[in-house]
Amino acid sequence: MTNWNLNPNAAYLHYTENETVHGVQFAGAPCVSVPLVCDACSSLLSKPIDVAKHGLIYAAAQKNMGPAGLTIVIIDAALLDAALEVTPDILNYAHIANAESMLNTPATFLWCLTGLTFKWIQRCGGIEKIHQTNQAKAELLYRTIDDSDGFYRNSVQASFRPINNVPFVLADTAVEKDFLCLADQSGFRGLRGHASVGGVRACIYSAVTLPAVEALTDFIQDFARVHG
Numbered sequence: 543m544t545n546w547n548l549n550p551n552a553a554y555l556h557y558t559e560n561e562t563v564h565g566v567q568f569a570g571a572p573c574v575s576v577p578l579v580c581d582a583c584s585s586l587l588s589k590p591i592d593v594a595k596h597g598l599i600y601a602a603a604q605k606n607m608g609p610a611g612l613t614i615v616i617i618d619a620a621l622l623d624a625a626l627e628v629t630p631d632i633l634n635y636a637h638i639a640n641a642e643s644m645l646n647t648p649a650t651f652l653w654c655l656t657g658l659t660f661k662w663i664q665r666c667g668g669i670e671k672i673h674q675t676n677q678a679k680a681e682l683l684y685r686t687i688d689d690s691d692g693f694y695r696n697s698v699q700a701s702f703r704p705i706n707n708v709p710f711v712l713a714d715t716a717v718e719k720d721f722l723c724l725a726d727q728s729g730f731r732g733l734r735g736h737a738s739v740g741g742v743r744a745c746i747y748s749a750v751t752l753p754a755v756e757a758l759t760d761f762i763q764d765f766a767r768v769h770g
């Protein structure tokens with residue numbers, strides 16, 4: 543971050559902690575002199591985040607926390623009154639905080655399911671344990687790709703590779719089609735890369751177990767053996 547050209551008069555700096563399309567993740571929260579705003583949709587509760595460094599963190603629940611339709615916001619109390627006059631109630635965090643997040647009827651079922659995930663994280667041993675498992679899953683997958691003699695390739699620098707999203711390509715695009723088709727038939731669904739970039743992408747959020755990733759790496763190795 544030291545060589546980034548930042549405007550010191552900015553009201554805030556927004557960053558996306560983990561960019562899920564190309565698969566690039568910050569190694570730590572950037573240090574800036576303005577309030578730091580973080581899109582942590584794909585990473586909140588998958589690893590520890592230094593909350594104190596941030597003015598605001600927001601995350602949709604659907605990646606590591608619960609069902610779609612719920613968004614969690616963590617805001618520095620000092621920023622609560624920073625909303626513009628025209629901000630509608632539903633986006634005004636001071637009003638939402640005053641109403642204890644019940645400005646209108648909340649999505650009770652989503653709250654309940656997300657609360658169960660919080661308890662599951664505690665039962666697993668907390669966020670450090672979840673993080674360790676997520677790192678082990680990602681390391682296994684990246685190692686399988688890197689050790690494939692170029693059959694599969696991920697070109698993101700190791701220190702910025704995300705733990706949750708592992709995109710890769712096959713050297714031969716025709717073979718890539720066969721890979722995705724056979725993967726789907728073998729029960730590995732949803733491996734197609736984001737529509738804007740193509741390729742393959744394994745989303746291995748916290749709910750995906752290490753044995754599930756081991757099964758995937760077995761499949762990846764077997765496919766390379768047959769088609770390599």
Ligand SMILES: *Cc1c(COP(=O)(O)O)cnc(C)c1O
Pocket residue numbers: 558560561562581582583584602605
């Ligand atoms: C998933 C995600 C979102 C939200 O995606 P929607 O599918 O549009 O709800 C936003 N930001 C990041 C970084 C994400 O990974």
